[in-house]
Amino acid sequence: MCINCGSFVSSTAVSIAPCKIDATAQMRWFALHVRPRSERLISDLVRLKGYEDLLPAYRCRRHWSDRLKRVEVPLFPGYIFCRLDLHNRMPVLTTPGVIRLVGFGNQPVPVEDEEIEAIRRILDSGVLAEPWAYMPVGARVRIDEGPLSGLEGFFIRRRRGNRLVVGVTLLQRSVSVPIEESAVTALDDLEWSANVCKPHHENDGKLQLGHRPACSGVDAAHASEPCRHAIRV
Numbered sequence: 001m002c003i004n005c006g007s008f009v010s011s012t013a014v015s016i017a018p019c020k021i022d023a024t025a026q027m028r029w030f031a032l033h034v035r036p037r038s039e040r041l042i043s044d045l046v047r048l049k050g051y052e053d054l055l056p057a058y059r060c061r062r063h064w065s066d067r068l069k070r071v072e073v074p075l076f077p078g079y080i081f082c083r084l085d086l087h088n089r090m091p092v093l094t095t096p097g098v099i100r101l102v103g104f105g106n107q108p109v110p111v112e113d114e115e116i117e118a119i120r121r122i123l124d125s126g127v128l129a130e131p132w133a134y135m136p137v138g139a140r141v142r143i144d145e146g147p148l149s150g151l152e153g154f155f156i157r158r159r160r161g162n163r164l165v166v167g168v169t170l171l172q173r174s175v176s177v178p179i180e181e182s183a184v185t186a187l188d189d190l191e192w193s194a195n196v197c198k199p200h201h202e203n204d205g206k207l208q209l210g211h212r213p214a215c216s217g218v219d220a221a222h223a224s225e226p227c228r229h230a231i232r233v
Contacts, residue, residue, distance in 0.1 A: 018050030028110035029054075031102040031171055032080050032092065039074045042097040046082055049091050054081040056119050056175070058129050075119075075131055075175050076168070081111060102170055111170050118166045121151055122177055132165050132176035141184040148177070155184060 034042045043055040056075040061068050074080075079102070084092055086108060092098060101108035122129050125147040138154035143164065153166040162181050167174035 018048065027052075027083050027085055029081055029083050029113065029116045030108055030110055031076075031168070032082050033099040033102055034078060034080055035097040035099065036078050038097045039078070039080050042095060043080050045095050045097070046080070046092060049095070051092060052083040054083075054116065054120070056081075056123055056129075058131075060130070075129060076171060076173055079171060081116060109170055111168060115166070115168050118151055118153070119168070119175060121148060122166065122175060125177075127177045129175050129177050132163070132174040134167055134172045134174050135165050138165070140187045142187055143179060143183055144185055145180075145183040148179075152187065155179070155181075155186075157181075 032042075032046075039055055043053050046053045057072045058075055059070050059072050062071050082092055089101065089108075093101070103109040127148060135154045135156075138156070140152065141155045141164070143149055143151045148164075151164070151166070153164045156163045156165055156176070161178050163176040164179040164184070165174045165176045
């Protein structure tokens with residue numbers, strides 16, 4: 001199969017030639033909706049065409065018939081990210097397994113550069129990441145220490161440890177990493193109470209966390225599941 005047009009050709013005639021990409025074009029990051037369980041293959045095909053791609057993944061344990069095995073799976077199943085110019089998108093869209101560019105209606109919408117950079121920093125840091133319910137609201141914080149210093153996201157307190165949640169707004173999905181409460185500073189000057197977020201002025205910007213907020217995007221009984229306020233696609 002030809003990776004540029006998707007047609008079937010003789011194996012002796014296959015030639016992989018990257019597309020010529022204009023260096024002066026306006027390159028933006030877009031999310032590609034792709035065939036499930038084919039993210040790695042499609043990512044490789046897009047890269048062979050000369051495009052910059054990003055396939056965030058994490059390692060988890062999967063149960064097989066006779067053993068537990070650690071495997072690498074996508075953080076955003078069914079999606080990969082690709083940096084391209086919309087005027088030169090057809091080579092990407094004709095890649096086998098690519099369904100569409102994510103957007104509104106028929107109009108593709110780019111992913112914010114800051115969100116791509118945050119995901120890249122998490123991947124490069126080696127910190128254990130995992131998928132998380134999308135969080136449209138919450139206590140926004142900044143990490144002040146460690147390999148993720150400067151990274152911003154939403155703070156979640158869990159019985160098994162605190163998490164920093166970083167989202168991709170366009171996909172309405174998030175990634176979380178473990179974080180110490182002492183390593184973050186509140187950006188919104190909020191203090192969590194049992195049911196509401198209240199202003200506070202007595203902790204020099206450091207979080208004083210009690211109960212989780214009334215709407216953190218996570219159900220209280222099942223912390224990894226979205227509550228009714230969270231939006232998923």
